[in-house]
Amino acid sequence: MIFDKSKIPSTSGIYIFKKGIAPIYIGKSVNLKARISSHIENAKNDAKEAAIISNSDSIETIVTDSEFNALLLESKLIQKHLPKYNIRWRDDKSYLYIKITKKDKYPKCLVVRKENENGALYYGPFSSKNIASTIVSEIRKVIPFCTQLKITNRQCFYSKIGQCDPCPNVVSKITDVQKLQKETKIYQQNIRNIIRVLNGKTDIVVKKLRSQIALETKKKNYENAIIYRDRLTRLENFAKFQSFDTENLSEFNQSEKRLQSLQSLLGNYFEIKDLKRIECYDISTMLFEDSTASMVVFIDGLSDRSEYKRFKIKDQTAQSDFEMLHEVLIRRFDNKWELPQLIVIDGGKPQVRTALTVLLNKNIQIPLIGIAKRPDRLIIGDKKLFTIRPPRHHAGFRLIQELRDESHRFAKKYHTFIRNKKHAIISVET
Incomplete structure (x- = not known):
């Protein structure tokens, strides 16, 4: 395979080693040029890297606006093509997904091993439980949601730290119809925003948070404005996704x-x-x-x-x-x-x-x-x-x-x- 380094961008995105039209290995990186160069250099001493290079005849790259979106796109492409050298993906038992349980009145966002429910939304597969769980955890700090499988009579722990708000356990007890509808609508809007983030449409959620900051500031609800500001900052940092680069993460x-x-x-x-x-x-x-x-x-x-x-x-x-x-x-x-x-x-x-x-x-x-x-x-x-x-x-x-x-x-x-x-x-x- 002839590799022209000058044609590879130094941005985040997806790279695909191909044999003919078939992908044999798919990866992502915050720096495509550096990562692909690393593959070729490592082929001198690593049997797997050598096999990837020797069996491919072309490299395709797809630039993304953030590493987070690169991760999501990588998982979709691997799931679709099951490339030969993405070995960890070839055993169904090791698949990890982020699941949205859309059938529930108060949908949940969970990390699961298999797609086993019709009507639910699945994102992945992801390469480890640590990565999938961290994604869910970081999203939850920006967009609160519930993970309890059953509604109980007690306010959950996460609602006390602002990561399950409104809490379905609390909302389900509301007797005022208008207030119940309002809180339910807020929760369902949170789930829609999570879906937007997982679909790579983080910019829409960013705009909504900025609007919310402006609204709370106009009402002089400065404490709420600070909460939304902190969520916005976290979301923007999360979208860059620097710390989750599994290709560059030495550990x-x-x-x-x-x-x-x-x-x-x-x-x-x-x-x-x-x-x-x-x-x-x-x-x-x-x-x-x-x-x-x-x-x-x-x-x-x-x-x-x-x-x-x-x-x-x-x-x-x-x-x-x-x-x-x-x-x-x-x-x-x-x-x-x-x-x-x-x-x-x-x-x-x-x-x-x-x-x-x-x-x-x-x-x-x-x-x-x-x-x-x-x-x-x-x-x-x-x-x-x-x-x-x-x-x-x-x-x-x-x-x-x-x-x-x-x-x-x-x-x-x-x-x-x-x-x-x-x-x-x-x-x-x-």
Whole structure:
């Protein structure tokens, strides 16, 4: 492929590597020229980049007015074409969408994994839960909306901080018909503005906010004017979308490289198609009292704290980490939580052997490893319990160490909380 750098703009937009008329890879960037040049330079040392370059015969670019609009357009084009080298998009289970539930009287804006409701609006797919959730979170700070699936009798938390306004829980209790209609109309207008933003029509919402600022100022409602001014500033900054450039975000790029490295390392022992979800377990105890355990979850190589679980050990007779780990894994797999592609245990051969027993008894086939200390090494969870010690700076090994450290931190935090609470009660009683 002949690449003429001078014809590529240094603006935000979409780039499409093509073979004939078929897209084989679609990406976005805040700087198209720099990003495409990076692809070509990286092809010298990266197998995937080399495959993209060698199998394409042309590059098409589409300029957008903001990186946010580039992200939305990228997701639409990837969903439409499913390019060969956009690998993460080819498994339906990993798709992430922003969903607007239009059928509801008070529509919701949610992050979901599948398109499963006729009549709802879907935007995506997006490359990670972190990106989709951050988009929704940022929009909510500008345009309030509700995420509760059912209306309840209590004002929700987000309404207290201005991110669910008007709150459907409050509106549903209004008996004055005119006021009820007014508040409902405001909420539905908010949803229409969210749809405009997700359709790339941010300029319309900007104009509406400016009009609202002028109106509130004219009425001398200066506090309201300041609220709308702050929302306008946030929306304008959000539309630039600088901080969400997944192609340039070093953390995101690094996580993909570490996952590929780990998958390659473990591929010698397990058949692993992907490592979308990894769970790591650790036990925290002191003389087998107030014992706790943690389950931390990494999605796409990055921690997802919304998926974390903590356990207080119920078996007061347990006198070893193995017994506690056995209890925790039983409780975990008795729940219908999403299954991981890899389980990591903070511990050596005895802990891994315990985890293997639980998996075998429950007829669950998930790759399992342990990470033992002094020095750090991996225990392969099979009958032979092989021990491997990857190079110190091995990217995949570093990912497992990070998982272990985070699991230890989370378990210890809960253990400390329980001990402090217990000692505070004893202190009061004495």
